[in-house]
Amino acid sequence: MIKIRFLVLHEGCWTEDLNTDGMTLAMSFFPHKNYLRSLVFYRKKPKLTQEKGLIRVLTIRRGRGGYTVDFLNKYEGSMAGFFNDMGALILRNKLYKGLEEWELLIYKWALNEMKSKTASVAKILNFSIEEFIPPLTLTNIEKELIKLLLVHGYFENPRKTRLDALSKNLGMSKSTLIYHLRNALRKISVTYLQWF
Structure with a gap:
């Protein structure tokens, strides 16, 4: 497997209008119900409106250094749903300045298809590939x-x-x-x- 990183502009998505940087902590996928649940940490309180694929904000909690937001957004048309459908393992997702950064694990043989299909749904601003090295574990x-x-x-x-x-x-x-x-x-x- 290889680790790939995309920096994309996903036009028409709720992430375009974000007023703060965020990092996704967890996601759950429900493609048969056309939504996914995300838990995202933001440094500043985000202004999220129910449009552009955002279904509902479940909770916003203030904590150490920022806000944790639990929300639902549409599966179809989302980058997370797209990558999930492509069979990628999502390692990390960051949101900043209206852009989305994705780190994914895929098989090397799927690289060309992943890159071309991603370009069909979002504007790729940066792309990189590296060998996947599992995290070190403590004894x-x-x-x-x-x-x-x-x-x-x-x-x-x-x-x-x-x-x-x-x-x-x-x-x-x-x-x-x-x-x-x-x-x-x-x-x-x-x-x-x-x-x-």
Whole structure:
């Protein structure tokens, strides 16, 4: 499989009129009922009107750093519905300045068809291909260590615990604890930068 990225202008879509940037957190597809459900995070409160394919806003919740919006929009005519019908796996979707950025997983043999059919429903402004590299996963000890450090306030400012005290409680040397911590933080950082 390969990872492809499209930046498109989808004319006539509700995303054209967005007043803020957004990132899709989750989607559920209901093609037989002609709608899809999206959960999107926005930095500023979006002005969403029930037109151009948007069916209904279910909730808008203010939270850390922005707003999470749960809404329904038409399946037919949406980029998400189009990519789903094409058999792509949607990895990420960002919305900004009236544009839609899509990251998809597809088979290499489907690339030409995907690109030509996408050009028939939206204006492609940018396109790229890269090898799909799955995210790094933490080992059990790395996961448990991160959980323990969170619980004991290691990442707070000021810190509520020290590594030498935790290493004694865990029965491991401080250098071994630091080794696992650095590996975990490296994996988390690489994965965050790759996927978000």
